[in-house]
Amino acid sequence: MTKSVCIIGAGPSGLVAAKSLLHDVGPGTFKVTIFDSQSRIGGLWPASKTDNGGLVHPLMVANQSKHTVQFSDLAWEPSAPQLPRAWQVGQYLERYRQRYLQAADLRLGHKVVATEVKTGGSWEIQTSSEKGVETSVFDCLIVSTGFFGQPIWPEDIPRKNDVPIIHSSRYRTLQDLLPRDKPAGGKILVVGGQMSGIEIAGTVATHLSTAINTPDDKPIAQPEKYKIHHVAHRPAWVLPLFTSPTPKEAAPFFLPCDLPSYNLAGRPKPLTNKSGSISEEAAQQSNGIFKVVLGTDQSEFSPQTAIQGDLLDAPPYLAVSEHYLDFVRSGLIEVSKGKVSGVSGSAVTISPSGERIEDVAAVILATGFDPAASISFLPSAVQEAISFDPSNVNLPAALAFHGTHHPTFPSLGFVGFYRSPYWGVMEMQARFVAQMLLGSEAKASLEDTLDQDKSIEHILHLRSDPRTAQFPTGDYPFIMQEFGNALGIQISEPLPTPELPEGKAMDILTPARYVMPGLSREQQDEVDKNLASTNEAALGGLTKAKFVAHAVFRSLLGDWILERDLISKLPSHPSGRFVGVAKFLLREGTADGRSLDKESDPGMEYLYIEDGDFTASNGMKFRATRRYIWRFNDATDTLSVWFARTDDNSRADYLFHDVEFLVPDKQPSSAHKCWHAKAAHLCIDDMYNVKYEFNFGAVNLKDWRLAYTVNGPKKDYTIDGTYRRA
Known part of the structure; x- marks a missing residue:
């Protein structure tokens, strides 16, 4: 009997969930309907260079390469750069939809406003669209709305002020940010020290440097009168987009930054979880590795970016930016440690130092996202069962087996609702949820996995652990191994390579290393293209002068x-x-x-x-x-x-x-x-x-x-x- 499944969200996690239901189990097993409030698919990822309506700048460069930002059975176009831009990711998703989701009932412009679980486990879904409010009933529900619900606006930051204040997700250009009716010059204040804070500070600095040095018409008046002031409560290790697997050599080789990180050659098997709670010893080891990778403790750029002393004992913070540190060294970005405690006109106060920053021309809040909006439509009984805590932006929900479900509601699944949404993990979550929703017979094959799973207890413990990692569920290779073991999917052997110099063994994890059995010839061709592309990139970086x-x-x-x-x-x-x-x-x-x-x-x-x-x-x-x-x-x-x-x-x-x-x-x-x-x-x-x-x-x-x-x-x-x- 065919089961009807409602998927909420048409971003990467919703699309791969639909694909798993339609292709990874027997044909005709599921009838899939996808709701999304936007008029396009892609979620955060824009559909074109000019698609400025979402939360991601269409020209933003992804901080993971196309070898990680991929699904196993759809290869990137050969012309795609190693680190694609956001709009290119959106186009990849559109190709994925066209390839695998023709049988799905895709309803764009439909916002899910309420859900109710009925007796027997079916779901009543209420949506709002131009047609009005509609109600439908489905056998199962998958939540794929993503982790980034709504931009967080701190309570002590006014929404209206004499100078513009925007969230980092809304920044596009300098000319949109800076008022044309005010005297030129001042400080562009960036608030927030984690991934988005460093990324947006580097982006704005690049735009400002362009405005100052362009031979063409200036996008803003007197750009040389502006500087960026970045307020962060602690420094982070800042990696460029390309790092080296041989950083101690004066002539190091280079690869996209994620490939050395996901090289399994140096990790003992079976893999153990290296995320979650970070002991002092583990923190010292991780901080030491980052110092070797960067070749510096970052003090050469500024004392404010240095990671020394007690910070070496703390769980490390990590960010990715091509030019942030060099802009700090050049003086275009100035850094202050602390937290913004007050905004009044063009002046900002920093605590606990009491530092006062004058002549602020604009404020950009890189303060993260509130996940509450992503599941606000779920019944209170579900939110209570998953211990939903909107104040905990890293661990808002306690879900079983790596964020896929809760045993109280067997007809409900989650895909992509966690921080660090590596695409391979989304694909594995989708496969796992598909097996769970098949019914008791298929679920029996997962019985040992479910009995041994301690994910819920682990998440609840981490919420109160002061040594919780920046990305508490971020050990991507370990999570992939766990899903592979549960689903009976073995990682494929790396492609054969010529003999490499000592210390450069390659066993790089990508989604294409974990594939479902019974692929069609066309799917296997896509897998092979993905594997060959990664192998070519790695060999080019390790044996030639590529990158x-x-x-x-x-x-x-x-x-x-x-x-x-x-x-x-x-x-x-x-x-x-x-x-x-x-x-x-x-x-x-x-x-x-x-x-x-x-x-x-x-x-x-x-x-x-x-x-x-x-x-x-x-x-x-x-x-x-x-x-x-x-x-x-x-x-x-x-x-x-x-x-x-x-x-x-x-x-x-x-x-x-x-x-x-x-x-x-x-x-x-x-x-x-x-x-x-x-x-x-x-x-x-x-x-x-x-x-x-x-x-x-x-x-x-x-x-x-x-x-x-x-x-x-x-x-x-x-x-x-x-x-x-x-």
Whole structure:
């Protein structure tokens, strides 16, 4: 007999729940109806570049790679970047819907306002839409509304003020944030120190840096008069999007940040839970690992971002941002420790220090989300059974077996209602819930799992544990193993690889490593594509120079002390020494010097400005400056340097050279000390042969060298410059 199932929410968790019901069990077993209050699918994930109505900026870069942000049996398009933007995730979900959910009854624009569990376990669902209020009855209910219900607005922050105050989920552009009828300048205050606080501070800093350094029309008046002031109660480890599995090497290899984290090669089997309550010893170990991964305790950026002393004994906080720390070092972001305790006009008070921040131009609240709205439609009896606590934003509900159900209500399931919604876990939860809803016979196969499960007790204990992890249920590999064991799904072996250097074994977890039996040929093809894509990325990072250009480009931001020697063999060109400062000023990519269609992503670029004194060998001394444009192309993984125009030296003119990073086995014998690169450029009759050396300290450049020789009919000289942090 076919069972009718109502799924509330058409985001990733709702879509994968529907797919599991329709495809992972016998055909015709379930009839699926999906309700969502929005006019599109995707939940948090926008459907296009211009979809600004949701809680996520459509141009936001995901902090997990496409190898984690995926379902097992749908591969990303080959052209998709390693770290997709939010709108690209939305388009992936639309392809997933088209592939697997044609049989689902998808009702968009239908907000579920109330539910009632009837005698026998059926569910009465009341929805509101343009058609009015409707009531339907279903055999089963799955809640897939997600963890992020409504933005949290702290009680001590006024909703109306002399300066704009918005939640971080509503930020899109500087021109939308800053009033046009007020004098330009002041501080953009960002409140909140966890993931969203650091991410939005870095995003706004990138927009502000672009506004200051763009050669085009300024999006706001006098952007150079603004700075960002970030208020956080404690610092977090800030990872860039690409980290290294070999951080102690001066020439480290790079991978998307999640792949080294989910490499199972270094973890004893079977896996044990490394999240939940973090002992002092475990905290010291984790903090030590992050320090090695970053190559610093972050004190080099600012004393306010340093993780030292007692913080090394505390459960670590983690965030992801490409440029936050370098913007702190450059002074565009200033950090204060504490909590905002009062807002009055353009002044803000910080407790417990009593610090008063004046001249505030706008406030952005990165204060998280209230999960209460995600289950407000559930009956009070259900909310009481799951011990719902809206004040506990990390652990609002005590649900059985990794957040999937509560034994009191066997016809009710949950998918994706927890913090750290890794897509593989959502897929596993959906499969588990599908088995639970099949009935007593299928449920009997899970009897041992259900009898041994202590998830509810564990969650209730963590609520009062002062050493609870930032992400209490965040050990993704462990949770995947637990679901695999319960469902009888074994993780597949990693794809065979050529012999790798010592310490670089690959056993990277992705959703495609756990697949349901009985896949169709088309599904297996998608699985194979996913596995091959991850393998290709990992091999490219571990055996070639892939992702090094990205790591170099990211780490150039800011000021460098430059010392350069020029040795000329011709009397017409004097030898000498240059000493000065080189600045890499970040901005969004421009079209200057290149052809870009409307759909092209121009990426990011730097306006490079060097300024200092040149002392010639004959004793003459004069001021010298030069400019270039440095660009990174994510699609080709290429770093390039462009000449600046003579009539407008803030704009790119034409290509100087592409930087070719040398594959390790092709590098000179001294290459183990740093990454080497080369380039060449023919300028009419003059040949420029360029050599680079980049010396890393884990993910950050410590220093680097640029040298080149110039030979031509009237030129014969060498230039050798070294750059070190100012």
